[in-house]
Amino acid sequence: MATIYDVSVMAGVSLATVSRVVNNNARVSDKTRRKVLAAMEALDYRPNAIARSLASNRSDSVGVLVSQLEGPFYGPMMAEIENVLRGAGKHVIIAAGHGDEEQEKEGVQFLLNRGCDALILDVEAVPDAYLVELCQGQTPIVLINRYVTGIDDRCIYLDNERGGYLSTRHILSLGHQKTAYLSGPLYKLDVQQRIKGHQRALEEAGLPFDPELFFEGDFHEGSGRAGMEYFLRLGRAFSALICANDSMASGAIAAALEAGLRVPEDLSVMGYDNVPFPAYISPKLSTISNPIDKMGKMAALWVLQHVYEKTGTSVTGKFMPELIVRDSAQARD
Template sequence: MITIKEVAELAQVSQATVSRTLNGHASVKETNKQKVFAAIEELGYKPNAFAQALASNRSCSIGMLVGTLDGPFYGPMMHEVEKVVRAENYHLIITSGHEEYDEEHESIRFLRSKKVDGLVLTADTLSDSELLDIVNEVEATVLINRYIPEIAERCIWIDNERGGFLATEHLIKCGHTQIGCVTGQLSKVDSRDRLQGFRNALSHYGVEYNPNAVVEGRFDHKCNHDAIRRLLDRDIPLTAIFCMNDNIAMTAYTLCLERGLKVGEDISIIGFDNVSFGQHMTPGLTTIDFPIHEMAKMAAQKVMAIVQNKKSANLCNDPIAPTVVVRGSVKNLNR
């Protein structure tokens, strides 16, 4: 194994200079840096990560909190963050809060115990004030799909209210006025914002809001069968359903099929997220695009910029604008 001593001898500098170069000290002369890097390249030297961490007071790792470790939403998110982090020679430590308050707290305590240099958080249950406390303690913290005005520059988020508006607007413009809505958990800000967008669109186009046409489901697969059955059993002549994510929409497809309703003909369905399976459903699912790959990449780049003290770390960002992805699951009644 090549040692730091051998690098120093080949570069004709002290071992201390090699160490300072590896740890990014500004005091090292440019000519010496070039000698050290040339020697490292020639010898194929690989620094000991643990020793580097001790010397630099960094772990060269980033912690990430997600809602769950599986599924079509969090999987791509973790993949994109890991790609960016590994490209910077850092490692990603991932833990799940299972969308439970105590588990999110414990997960963040675990990540901090590992002395991670930064955090990427998708926190569903922690309050704004609790997240502000975390940012005060771990400067390199970035939130995905959460907006807190005091730390707007550390938030990567989509305008969920606008997304709910666009989904409902698309149905109305296709001639639908009897529209059902299956929400995610209303304890989640995503669901509440999308529901507000739904109501805003109805109001904007003069369609009466019917609270009996709204049922609470979940963003995962739990309990959605029961929620959609309740909606379909109500005495409402629905022609369309806004499902607040594509998981819910997939369940709606199944239950409509069980009742002899053909999606895209007898009933229209629009989802939210644009996860990969939607385009393979029959008919293809019309949905709201949630650019999770882009958002995850932006979050990872931002946290690395903060860790590495790059100027781009301070750039503010606006919410990402959602868009409608039109496929075959919504019938145009105007034709």
């Protein structure tokens, strides 16, 4: 098995020069770099990753902690993170926190113990104070899908209050005055912000927030169905349903159709997130964009810029939602 010494002899350079080429150090001329790479290829030399990380004080790996691994929401985010980092010669280690404080903290510690050069965190349950303290450590941290005061320069997030406002304002602009609201888990900050935007739109229109026409779901299709069934049992009149994500909207539409309601003729429905499938169901779902894939890309670019000193890319922290008008909501007769 070839060693770094064999490469240095064949290339006619020092061991330090070979090490600089292996670690992609800029202080090597193109001519020398080509000689070393040619020798490595001829000898079939494979640098030891552990030895390389010890030499460079870097592992060339980035830890990513996400809330969950299943569903249509987080896949595009992880794909963009991996695509950007792999393109820069870095690797991704992924852990899941499942929206639980202890599991999120365990996931963070797991990634730190693996010697990751930086962490990209999508966390929901850990408190802000924990994240502020974490950012004071040696490992650079960037947050995705969350804003924390005091470390705002490390936050990649969506203006969810505006998203909730846009969703409800669109429904009200169609003439609907009796609306039901299907929420996500209330402990989540983005859920609270969407509700705040919903209430602001109602207040501007001079309409009250009706706590009876409110159901807390869990962001999955089953809770969308359960929420719709609850509203129907309640027996209260409403002409529009505003949902905190597309999956719950899909479940709610299924339950409404099974109950004999027509969408949007009898019931207008709004979603949130603009994941891929709502554009293909019938009726096509009106929703709010949540560009989680672009936020994932931006978090990866933040790491390249702040950790690996890759310049030339500007990093945007705050993303603005957009209204996506399709077929599931129509004007009230």
